[in-house]
Ligand SMILES: Cc1cc2nc3c(=O)[nH]c(=O)nc-3n(C[C@H](O)[C@H](O)[C@H](O)COP(=O)(O)OP(=O)(O)OC[C@H]3O[C@@H](n4cnc5c(N)ncnc54)[C@H](O)[C@@H]3O)c2cc1C
């Protein structure tokens with residue numbers, strides 16, 4: 162039987178950020194990851210470190226996302242120092258491009274509401290076609306405008322995952338690969354992870370993405386997360402033409418163009434479909450007509466980990482103290498908050514922000530079964 | 532034309548000769564050759580420089596999967612030389628780094 166202080170279940174971006182953060186606090190951590198058969202949003206996402214629009218309906222989520230964006234340079238620098246890997250972090254601000262006037266007005270109205278809810282501390286700019294063209298000369302004539310968020314940016318999410326994993330193991334963390342956890346049993350002190358004999362852990366942190374839905378009830382918690390598919394296209398490498406990330410299209414560090422993405426409710430199906438890929442490509446060409454001749458070299462589908470309101474769930478079990486739940490839809494954006502703020506709390510520190518409880522799963526409370 | 536290619540053609544008198552140009556140099560190909568085969572048979576090893584480090588590359592897998600054989604063909608950048616058949620008068624150029632994103636920024640017209 163193996164023993165560990167913290168068992169982190171799930172080795173995606175959320176699990177590795179938390180595990181790295183715990184290890185950084187001097188804790189003994191073992192990560193259990195299901196393996197290559199698992200659904201992994203962390204390997205199929207869009208790489209945005211994104212603030213604008215997050216937190217509509219929950220201003221604390223806007224605060225938390227902004228905190229993470231502000232902490233990102235520190236995380237990137239630390240990971241680069243630990244591992245030598247360049248995370249390609251760029252935070253020049255970003256654009257949410259709107260093809261219609263109505264779309265632009267609606268986006269502006271949403272951010273206006275947030276701006277008011279946050280007492281005016283929420284930077285963004287609404288740009289019409291001509292002003293946008295000055296910053297992004299490549300836009301097409303059909304673009305109505307965009308919202309500019311000065312705190313938005315992007316990174317290479319695969320390098321991020323690799324850097325977190327490398328830094329974690331270099332600091333003494335252990336990873337059990339190909340280790341799906343099917344059972345967690347609370348014991349008089351600590352938890353048994355896996356079936357007999359399994360592992361003994363003093364504490365357990367559920368970071369299993371979509372797997373959390375099944376695991377949470379084993380430790381008295383509730384994780385109503387569901388899959389939502391996004392398809393993404395990658396074009397061949399080209400000379401730099403897009404100095405800012407946009408919510409729809411970004412040019413990655415080495416020149417490839419990533420085009421996203423769809424939002425589809427198709428259950429546990431992470432495939433691609435020609436119709437959706439064509440629609441994504443068509444929209445991209447309307448935004449930047451010069452993309453028309455580029456070759457698409459790869460495409461994939463990946464499943465988002467969505468809670469009912471789209472906001473993160475951070476919780477600790479009341480019934481079984483020592484069990485935690487961490488899950489969110491924006492695991493790239495929130496990697497810095499997770500590693501540098503949430504993990505120290507899980508390690509036993511004070512809540513990192515006064516509003517942490519807002520993210521509890523109680524907000525989805527269902528009436529108890531009769 | 533003598534060359535120092537490591538590849539030697541099988542005797543195959545049935546196939547017509549096709550003349551193409553690689554970076555201004557005349558290359559004798561045979562009908563049915565892929566551009567990559569014709570270039571390799573002519574002793575040319577480097578067909579592109581990578582966008583990231585500028586390292587030299589040439590055709591490798593010859594079956595469309597490695598993308599190391601990218602060249603510009605008749606003005607169209609990033610063509611897989613192993614997947615395109617030679618045509619009389621075809622103008623092929625070394626693919627030097629990343630292409631431009633749009634038609635206006637594509638590699639210069641293949642006239643050396
Ligand atoms: C198309 C798309 C675009 C996106 N774009 C962005 C973006 O631009 N910016 C952003 O911030 N976020 C983006 N996201 C979201 C981001 O990718 C996710 O929030 C993040 O990857 C979630 O990480 P995770 O570790 O919770 O989940 P996952 O990556 O799904 O990882 C879960 C892990 O848990 C493991 N696991 C599951 N069950 C078990 C079990 N029982 N036992 C052991 N291990 C288990 C699996 O092996 C897996 O490795 C995007 C997502 C998608 C799909």
Ligand code: FES
Pocket residue numbers: 567589590591592593594595596597598599600601611612613614
């Ligand atoms: S040689 Fe590999 S793709 Fe052409």
